[in-house]
Amino acid sequence: xxxxxxxxxxxxxxxxxxxxxxxxxxxxxxxxxxxxxxxxxxxxxxxxxxxxxxxxxxxxxxxxxxxxxxxxxxxxxxxxxxxxxxxxxxxxxxxxxxxxxxxxxxxxx
Amino acid sequence: xxxxxxxxxxxxxxxxxxxxxxxxxxxxxxxxxxxxxxxxxxxxxxxxxxxxxxxxxxxxxxxxxxxxxxxxxxxxxxxxxxxxxxxxxxxxxxxxxxxxxxxxxxxxxxxxx
Numbered sequence: 695x696x697x698x699x700x701x702x703x704x705x706x707x708x709x710x711x712x713x714x715x716x717x718x719x720x721x722x723x724x725x726x727x728x729x730x731x732x733x734x735x736x737x738x739x740x741x742x743x744x745x746x747x748x749x750x751x752x753x754x755x756x757x758x759x760x761x762x763x764x765x766x767x768x769x770x771x772x773x774x775x776x777x778x779x780x781x782x783x784x785x786x787x788x789x790x791x792x793x794x795x796x797x798x799x800x801x802x803x
Numbered sequence: 804x805x806x807x808x809x810x811x812x813x814x815x816x817x818x819x820x821x822x823x824x825x826x827x828x829x830x831x832x833x834x835x836x837x838x839x840x841x842x843x844x845x846x847x848x849x850x851x852x853x854x855x856x857x858x859x860x861x862x863x864x865x866x867x868x869x870x871x872x873x874x875x876x877x878x879x880x881x882x883x884x885x886x887x888x889x890x891x892x893x894x895x896x897x898x899x900x901x902x903x904x905x906x907x908x909x910x911x912x913x914x915x916x
Contacts, residue, residue, distance in 0.1 A: 728904055737807075737894050737907030738846070783846065790836070790859060791905060793846040 696721040700794025715797045717784035718766040724786040732781045774801045807908035815914045821883040824911045826895030838894040885915045
């Protein structure tokens with residue numbers, strides 16, 4: 695089955711800096727790669743996604759890149775703000791969704 | 804739409820008791836998923852349904868766990884008997900088949916003492 699690895703497990707940045715989270719996946723049949731943000735006491739919320747026929751997607755301060763050959767994808771957050779602090783999960787989807795272990799992002803004001 | 808609704812939000816039970824977690828998916832979503840989240844193992848897929856039919860239950864940890872979806876608007880996850888190691892946050896999620904972004908509920912925090 696699919697195995698998703700996510701790095702780093704924790705990330706601390708200064709407000710205004712950029713944050714990058716990286717994931718790799720094992721199943722070449724996976725064709726959809728969402729990113730979720732989970733705040734304390736809440737369920738994960740979809741923030742951006744990318745399909746396998748696209749190399750990059752951007753939504754305001756958030757962007758995701760995908761390298762299908764290398765089977766890795768990344769989340770980029772620019773101009774970070776304290777409210778970006780949360781746990782971020784990457785995932786890969788073939789028939790079902792498998793998650794990475796999560797990255798705890800802390801943005802210091 | 805109110806989103807995916809889970810109940811209860813918190814459940815504390817004694818070891819050996821039966822626990823039932825409930826989920827109401829978003830209307831029109833054909834897929835329903837149950838996940839378990841712990842610090843040690845992260846988000847684990849337990850089982851998922853398509854059009855009320857269980858498709859893959861390979862993530863269900865033991866026979867003590869069972870899940871049903873009697874209709875398109877309701878699903879249950881049952882643990883009988885419960886054990887302390889079942890303590891976790893259990894999430895339900897639903898999605899359309901052609902829009903695979905899942906919508907998660909707020910979760911049920913289960914504590915077995």
